[in-house]
Amino acid sequence: MAASYAFLRRVEHRLQMVDDAQTHSIPAGEEGIRRLAIFLGYPTTAAFTGELRHHLMQVEKHYAELFEEAPSLSGSGNLVFTGIEDDPETLATLHRLGFTDAPAAAAAIRGWHHGRYRATRSQRAREILTELVPALLKAFGGTANPDSAFTRFDQFLARLPAGVQFFSLLHANPALLDLIAEIMGGAPRLAEQLARQPILLDGVLSSDFFAPPADQATLGAELSRALALARDFGDVLDIARRWTNDRKFHVGVNLLRNRLDADAAGAAFADVAETVIAGLLPQVAAEFARAHGTVPGANLPSSASASSAAAR
Numbered sequence: 001m002a003a004s005y006a007f008l009r010r011v012e013h014r015l016q017m018v019d020d021a022q023t024h025s026i027p028a029g030e031e032g033i034r035r036l037a038i039f040l041g042y043p044t045t046a047a048f049t050g051e052l053r054h055h056l057m058q059v060e061k062h063y064a065e066l067f068e069e070a071p072s073l074s075g076s077g078n079l080v081f082t083g084i085e086d087d088p089e090t091l092a093t094l095h096r097l098g099f100t101d102a103p104a105a106a107a108a109i110r111g112w113h114h115g116r117y118r119a120t121r122s123q124r125a126r127e128i129l130t131e132l133v134p135a136l137l138k139a140f141g142g143t144a145n146p147d148s149a150f151t152r153f154d155q156f157l158a159r160l161p162a163g164v165q166f167f168s169l170l171h172a173n174p175a176l177l178d179l180i181a182e183i184m185g186g187a188p189r190l191a192e193q194l195a196r197q198p199i200l201l202d203g204v205l206s207s208d209f210f211a212p213p214a215d216q217a218t219l220g221a222e223l224s225r226a227l228a229l230a231r232d233f234g235d236v237l238d239i240a241r242r243w244t245n246d247r248k249f250h251v252g253v254n255l256l257r258n259r260l261d262a263d264a265a266g267a268a269f270a271d272v273a274e275t276v277i278a279g280l281l282p283q284v285a286a287e288f289a290r291a292h293g294t295v296p297g298a299n300l301p302s303s304a305s306a307s308s309a310a311a312r
Helices: 002-020 030-039 045-067 088-097 102-113 123-141 146-159 164-172 174-186 188-196 198-204 216-227 233-256 262-292 303-311
Strands: none
Touching: 002 030, 002 045, 030 045, 088 102, 088 123, 102 123, 102 146, 123 146, 123 164, 123 174, 146 174, 146 188, 164 174, 164 198, 174 188, 174 198, 174 233, 188 198, 188 233, 198 233, 216 233, 216 262, 233 262
């Protein structure tokens, strides 16, 4: 494959040197091919076309080993993403699923197969993702705007550091896949939060994720237990940040699923904010005193008044 890559890149570079054209196509006529063969240093056209055919067959062979024996992707119609050109029947299937810009979706999926992102560079990751593609497309097709949902998911994949664990998680939990499609299709801010922190999905798998938000006393005890594990002030800030993001994501998903109305969600977000301010205030005061000392007679406001001020 390395030799074939080097050969095809050399051919591409020579093609683009002719008339400074941004092209990737071999000339159609015999004279054009003859000129290209001479440019590449071949004594005859046959010598060039013979080596070209050899390398193309090598690439096809390896590509077939990766994808052509994968499970069928035809559950909702023809879905073929091998090769470099759009399959007309695949585009028709994507249109039937609700995608307006079917060529863009097809190109993105081919990019996944080619290992365009870190999450899709391992063979195992691509194998699992290939099995997931029909279900993903069906789920995105069921959203209000399939193209936007798919684009956000593609952006999400671009930020994933690795794919095998995440794709295996989706494969084992179809309901999680449906939730991701729902988030990507209907909640842009949640989608952005998830793209920045894929680890938020771990909480979705807990049995009480869709339970009503906890009250402030329960939230405070939960945060205190988490902060007790901190080794230094940097840990305190990291733990508080992760805890806050987890709680916000929990409220946001419950709002998306209509388990909370807007007023209840607003109150839940406020409870999270007040809890984290109250939990961090003594930690910040102690760190400030350690680093800068104290001013005689000066006091920070109590955690309760600080939380009240933040809420206002």
